[in-house]
Amino acid sequence: MKKILYIIPVLSLILTSCSGSKNTYNALTSYASDVKNSDNELITLFDSSISLTTYNKLDYKKLESLFNDTIQYEHKLFDRYNYYKDGEELINNLKVINDNYATGKKISVDDDLFELLSDSIKITKLSDGYFNPSLGALIDLYSSKLSPLGLTSSNPSDEEINRALTCSTSLNNIEEIIVLDSNDKTVTFNRLDGCNDKVIISLGGIAKGYAIEKMASMISETPSIVDGGRSSMVATSINPNPSRDTWNIAILEPNNKEILGAISVKGMVSFSTSGDYESYYFDNDGVRHHHILNPYSGKSENYYRSISLISTSNNAMMLDALSTSVFNLDSLDKIEDMINRFEEAFDSKIEYLIEVDEGNKVNLIVSEYFNDHLLKDTINYDYVNKIIVR
Amino acid sequence: MELKKNKVDYIIVGIVILFILIFVALYWINADSNGSDVNVYYNNKLVYTMNTSKDEIITLPKTKYSDLLADVVIEVNDGKVRIKDEESPYHYCSTLGYQSGKGSSLICAPNHVRVTIMSSEDSGYDYVPGGAK
Numbered sequence: 001m002k003k004i005l006y007i008i009p010v011l012s013l014i015l016t017s018c019s020g021s022k023n024t025y026n027a028l029t030s031y032a033s034d035v036k037n038s039d040n041e042l043i044t045l046f047d048s049s050i051s052l053t054t055y056n057k058l059d060y061k062k063l064e065s066l067f068n069d070t071i072q073y074e075h076k077l078f079d080r081y082n083y084y085k086d087g088e089e090l091i092n093n094l095k096v097i098n099d100n101y102a103t104g105k106k107i108s109v110d111d112d113l114f115e116l117l118s119d120s121i122k123i124t125k126l127s128d129g130y131f132n133p134s135l136g137a138l139i140d141l142y143s144s145k146l147s148p149l150g151l152t153s154s155n156p157s158d159e160e161i162n163r164a165l166t167c168s169t170s171l172n173n174i175e176e177i178i179v180l181d182s183n184d185k186t187v188t189f190n191r192l193d194g195c196n197d198k199v200i201i202s203l204g205g206i207a208k209g210y211a212i213e214k215m216a217s218m219i220s221e222t223p224s225i226v227d228g229g230r231s232s233m234v235a236t237s238i239n240p241n242p243s244r245d246t247w248n249i250a251i252l253e254p255n256n257k258e259i260l261g262a263i264s265v266k267g268m269v270s271f272s273t274s275g276d277y278e279s280y281y282f283d284n285d286g287v288r289h290h291h292i293l294n295p296y297s298g299k300s301e302n303y304y305r306s307i308s309l310i311s312t313s314n315n316a317m318m319l320d321a322l323s324t325s326v327f328n329l330d331s332l333d334k335i336e337d338m339i340n341r342f343e344e345a346f347d348s349k350i351e352y353l354i355e356v357d358e359g360n361k362v363n364l365i366v367s368e369y370f371n372d373h374l375l376k377d378t379i380n381y382d383y384v385n386k387i388i389v390r
Numbered sequence: 391m392e393l394k395k396n397k398v399d400y401i402i403v404g405i406v407i408l409f410i411l412i413f414v415a416l417y418w419i420n421a422d423s424n425g426s427d428v429n430v431y432y433n434n435k436l437v438y439t440m441n442t443s444k445d446e447i448i449t450l451p452k453t454k455y456s457d458l459l460a461d462v463v464i465e466v467n468d469g470k471v472r473i474k475d476e477e478s479p480y481h482y483c484s485t486l487g488y489q490s491g492k493g494s495s496l497i498c499a500p501n502h503v504r505v506t507i508m509s510s511e512d513s514g515y516d517y518v519p520g521g522a523k
Contacts, residue, residue, distance in 0.1 A: 027516075031434040034457075034502055042433060042457040044499045149485055225517055233517050243512065250518040262515055273519050378514075 032071035048229025074211035102191035132295035136200025161298035209320030254305035272319035275306035
């Protein structure tokens with residue numbers, strides 16, 4: 001009988017160890033809810049699905065509404081297509097600023113919109129104009145052609161492109177056209193000589209990064225992932241996953257959007273990726289055109305398939321704008337030069353991974369840090385030809 | 391010292407092995423038959439839950455969900471999920487095709503609908519651009 005009793009602890013041990021082998025990980029994800037514009041139409045935030053993932057119920061409950069309110073608020077400020085109301089008052093958002101092009105009126109704006117416009121001008125200069133917040137007219141030329149499905153469409157004519165480019169500011173005149181007064185937080189949107197239509201400010205390449213960076217800065221001590229939906233994220237604090245304390249970030253290959261590998265980083269990390277596969281079309285000659293437009297040529301460039309940037313601090317806005325800018329540079333030396341300039345200006349280390357076509361696979365060109373943190377056993381050589389370390 | 395083995399020892403070992411086999415079998419059968427929940431969200435509110443283990447077609451009617459462009463039909467078939475029918479530019483949402491990966495989502499922004507295959511398992515990745523985790 002005594003021996004039979006021994007079975008109980010033995011079985012308990014077996015059952016406990018077996019149930020523990022199913023590695024459960026209770027990540028709780030909250031998505032920001034769409035908002036109603038002034039016409040009561042439901043609008044998708046930043047045209048994405050923005051989420052916050054936390055790792056226990058208490059954090060989830062505590063942060064869910066803060067996250068929702070923050071992302072909705074930032075969206076309302078930076079949306080250039082819709083009006084929003086705060087009670088009965090119209091919010092002075094980007095659409096209102098664009099409406100006041102060439103009116104000479106000083107528009108009083110919220111601190112966040114003022115800061116983002118100010119940062120956009122700073123980044124325009126830092127990127128030699130490869131980031132440009134005044135490309136609205138050019139973007140509108142392409143927007144109906146671009147989609148994640150890669151459909152066939154005709155190109156806009158050179159005449160249309162040139163007309164749109166004459167309505168975008170340059171490195172030399174941006175501060176004369178978008179005049180920011182830090183004393184009273186006002187914006188005056190002046191007329192641009194030579195533009196027969198309208199200059200339109202579009203913050204699409206930077207606004208979502210700003211919003212998730214803002215959110216992450218409020219919860220930097222709480223383990224979480226603020227996900228911009230398609231291409232950018234910030235992970236805060238230490239990953240509480242019982243099986244690892246690093247954040248594992250997957251990298252996609254550009255053709256089927258399958259995972260080709262992953263990078264593993266401990267602690268706060270910002271990540272941004274720009275790829276020609278996110279939103280694109282093929283012209284009648286079968287040439288791919290995508291959403292990352294070169295502000296100088298008015299067209300997209302096909303030097304790279306994807307550029308991913310990583311920083312071990314909360315820098316989503318800067319990375320968003322930088323990954324867009326470097327996509328238009330025709331050499332790795334130029335990319336590294338620009339990254340160095342941004343590192344200095346933002347006092348932050350930036351690492352990169354660039355995907356370029358090699359047959360029906362890609363070569364990965366990586367900075368040393370990125371290579372050191374690549375999870376080598378995750379690299380899928382069905383998609384990767386080789387890894388080149390710079 | 392030599393340990394003596396008797397009948398009771400063999401019975402104990404036999405029972406332990408039997409328990410292990412039963413437990414492992416139940417674990418796998420259970421894992422397979424449970425499938426994964428498929429949550430359907432409208433404007434980020436959970437409105438319906440399906441399961442990959444059971445073929446099913448549901449319709450979100452525009453009469454009930456006013457911001458849909460038209461009725462949205464969602465199908466679970468053979469463990470995979472798709473948005474079968476809807477109205478959107480280029481029928482973008484139905485062109486997304488089937489998804490079957492745990493944690494992956496079908497996002498139909500024009501209709502404010504998201505369909506997510508739920509998972510509590512650790513895929514090994516904390517972030518995948520595009521939402522699948």
